[in-house]
Amino acid sequence: MSLSSRHLLQLEGVPKEDLEQILDTAESFREVLDRPIKKVPPLRGKTVLNLFYEPSTRTRISFELAEKRLSADTISFSKAVSSVKKGETLKDTVRNIEAMKIDMVVVRHGSPGVPYYLTQCLEANIINAGDGTHEHPTQGLLDIFTIRQKHKKVAGLRVLLVGDISHSRVARSNIQGLKTLGASVAVCGPSTLLPYQVERLGVDAYTNIDEAMEGVDVINILRIQLERQKAGLFPSQREYSNLFGITGERLKHLNPNFTIMHPGPMNRGVEITNEVADGPESVILDQVTNGQAVRMAVLYLLSGADKTETETLQSE
Ligand code: CP
Numbered sequence: 001m002s003l004s005s006r007h008l009l010q011l012e013g014v015p016k017e018d019l020e021q022i023l024d025t026a027e028s029f030r031e032v033l034d035r036p037i038k039k040v041p042p043l044r045g046k047t048v049l050n051l052f053y054e055p056s057t058r059t060r061i062s063f064e065l066a067e068k069r070l071s072a073d074t075i076s077f078s079k080a081v082s083s084v085k086k087g088e089t090l091k092d093t094v095r096n097i098e099a100m101k102i103d104m105v106v107v108r109h110g111s112p113g114v115p116y117y118l119t120q121c122l123e124a125n126i127i128n129a130g131d132g133t134h135e136h137p138t139q140g141l142l143d144i145f146t147i148r149q150k151h152k153k154v155a156g157l158r159v160l161l162v163g164d165i166s167h168s169r170v171a172r173s174n175i176q177g178l179k180t181l182g183a184s185v186a187v188c189g190p191s192t193l194l195p196y197q198v199e200r201l202g203v204d205a206y207t208n209i210d211e212a213m214e215g216v217d218v219i220n221i222l223r224i225q226l227e228r229q230k231a232g233l234f235p236s237q238r239e240y241s242n243l244f245g246i247t248g249e250r251l252k253h254l255n256p257n258f259t260i261m262h263p264g265p266m267n268r269g270v271e272i273t274n275e276v277a278d279g280p281e282s283v284i285l286d287q288v289t290n291g292q293a294v295r296m297a298v299l300y301l302l303s304g305a306d307k308t309e310t311e312t313l314q315s316e
Contacts, residue, residue, distance in 0.1 A: 003301050007126040009115045010135040011176040019180055022297050023145050029300070030145075030293035032069065042305040043072035046103045050076045051094065052129070053084075053109045058264055058288055059129050059139070063106045066295035070305075075102075090114070091121050098122050104303060107131070125302045133167050138298060139263050140173025142291040144181065146283050147218055149290065150259050155182030160212055162244060163222030163271055164193040164233075170263045171222060175201050188212035189244060192233040209244050213254060220261040221246050224271050237270050248275040259283055 003018045011019070032040055048067045052060050060076070067074045077097065079085075084093060094105065104125045107115050112134035118126045130136040148154050159178055165171045165187045178185050179202050187198060188206040198205045206212035213219065224240055234240050246260070260272075260282045268274055277284060300306060 002304070002306060006302060006304075007115070007119050008137050008298055008302060009119070009126065009128050011137045011140050011173045011180070012135065014137075014177070014180065016180050019141070019144070019177060022141055022294065022301060023148060025297035025301060025306075026141075026145055026290070026293040029296040030290060032296070033289065033293060039069050039071060041071045042300055043067065043070035043303055046303055046305075047073045047075065047101060048104045048106065048299065049097055049102045049124070050074065050129075051097075051105055051107045051109075052077065053079050053107075053114075054130070056108055056129070058291065059108065059136075062288070062291045063127075063129060063138075063295050063299075066292050066299060069292070070296055070299055072104075072299070090117075094118060094122055098124060104299065127298060127302065130169055132169065133172075134169055135173045135176075136169040136263075137173050137177075138291065138295055139170050140177045141298070142287055142294040143170075143174055143220060143261060143263065144177050145290045145294050146261065146287045147178075147183075147259065149286070150283060151217060151257075154178065157183045157217045158186065158215055159183050159218040159220065160186045160188060160216040161220050161222060162188045162209065162212070162246065164225055164228060165189050165198065165222070166193050166195045167225055167228065168222050170220075174220060175203055179203075186212055186216065190234050190240070193228070209246075209250065210253070213250065215255065216258065217255060218259045218261060219246060219254075220263070221266075221272050222263065223265060224267055226267065226270075237267075241270050245271055245273065246276050247273045248279070251276065251279075251281070261287060263287065 050063055064074055102124050106127045106129050108129040109131050112132035114131050115126050115128035128137055161171050175185050186204040188209055191207050194205055260276055262284050
C-alpha cells in the first residue's frame, strides 16, 4: 500500500503499479469532493509548504485545497514578498523554513531539477508542481485520471498532444505516464516546437494536424507559450491558429466519443476555439476538479498516512 519512492519528482521511471495505486486512491478522494463536507483527517498533524517561485492559478490552489481537505496545516511561500528579494539563496530559504518543522514541500520553479535538488538538502517529502521544461507530474496524473474516468481505460487508447512539445513539462509527464499505462501517444506541432529526435520518446510525431488527428480518442491541446513567438519559433498567432488550432470543423473527422483536454491556461482563439473549449466533448473543467483528488492521493500516499492507518488497524 505504499509508493516505491518518498518523493514525486517526475513520471519518467515511475512503475505502473505506483501510477495505478495513485489513480485508484484518487478515485476514493474524488468521491470525498462530492460530499457536503469535503474534509477527511489523514494528514492531521502534518505541515505542508507550498513553495511557488513561478506564477500558478490551478496547481497552487488545487494543492492548497487538497492539503486542507486532508486536514494538513499549510503554509504558502511567495517569492515576491520573501527574503529572496534580499538575496537569500534557495537552499537557505528552504532550510530555514524546514527548521520550522515542515513535513512535505510542494515546489514549482522555473529551473528543471530544483525538486530533485531539494531532496538532497531537506528531509521533507518533495512533490514537483512543475520544474521548468522538465515535468509536471501531478498534471500528467490528473490528465490520465480524467482520460480513465471518461473512457474507463487507458491502455489501447490513442492520445494526441498538440502544440509546443519542446518546452512543455505537461507533454513530458503525459507521454511518460500514458506510455507506462499502455496508451499509444502521438504529438503534433510546428517542427520548431518538436524536440530533436522526438520519436526517441516513443511517440509518433506529426507536423500536419489533420493527419495527426486520424483515429485519435483524446486530444490534449497545449498552451502556445506566446513568448516563443518573440524567439521566432513560429511566425504569428494567426498562422499557428490556421495550421494547428483545434476548431469545430477539424473535430468533424474524429472517432465518436472523443475527448478534448487542455491543462490551462488557454489562449482562446489561438490553440483552441471557444466552440471546442466549451463544447460537449471538453473535459477541461473535469481536469481541474480531478486535479484535487489526484493531489490528495499523492499527498496521502507520500506522507505515509496510509501505512500509519494500516498499522493502527492491525494493532487494534
Ligand atoms: N496547468 C497548470 O499548471 O496551470 P497553472 O500554471 O495555473 O498552475
